[in-house]
Amino acid sequence: MPIPDPKADLRLYLQDARDALLWKLEGLSEYDIRRPLTPTGTNLLGLVKHASCVELGYLGDTFGRPSGERRPWFGAGSEPNAHMWATADESREYIVARYRRAWAHSDATIDALALDAIGKVPWWPSNGNEITLHHALVRVTADTHRHAGHADILREHVDGAVGMNERNAGMASGDSAWWADYRSRLQRVAEQASRMP
Secondary structure, three states, rough: OOOOOEEEEEEEHHHHHHHHHHHOOOOOOOOHHHOOOOOOOOOOOOHHHHHHHHEEEEEEEEHHHOOOOOOOOOOOOOOOOHHEEEOOOOOOHHHHHHHHHHHHHHHHHHHHHHOOOOOOOOOOHHHEEEEHHHHHHHHHHHHHHHHHHHHHHHHHHHHHOOEOOEEEOOOOOOOOOHHHHHHHHHHHHHHHHHOOO
């Protein structure tokens, strides 16, 4: 059995999360991809914008490979959380294209460096800011999957669509009546458990 290529494995999981995050935007209106769906303002397009910033930082700047992409959402005078939502002037196409450019830049860094290459995270304290490419790649993959999970839940609230992609819902099969019954059953169990000593 051939020994798997660790870089290829990590890139596969990162790309799966990237694709899932973008799929959550498909078929939705400008309003639905931008509207805040949690008390902290989490929104679908903002998650994509954030993911591009994470990639450009950890898989670019950290390894002395700046992308040249402007990031006015960080630094002195920037609005808090500006990287977590898109302004009306920042189109879906702009945010998605920017994310795809971030992928290309990240992938070039992954191709160019060994997994044990050392980088310095510019926004971490200087006495503990060195990480390997392997660490950065795992961190970015975990962060992207985390936000793809957020996007999955947000999208389900918008129109009921769930899953990693249009071919893989990853859910039990059942019609809307089955799901309604299932949810009601879980609600009853939660109420019952809350009354137990």
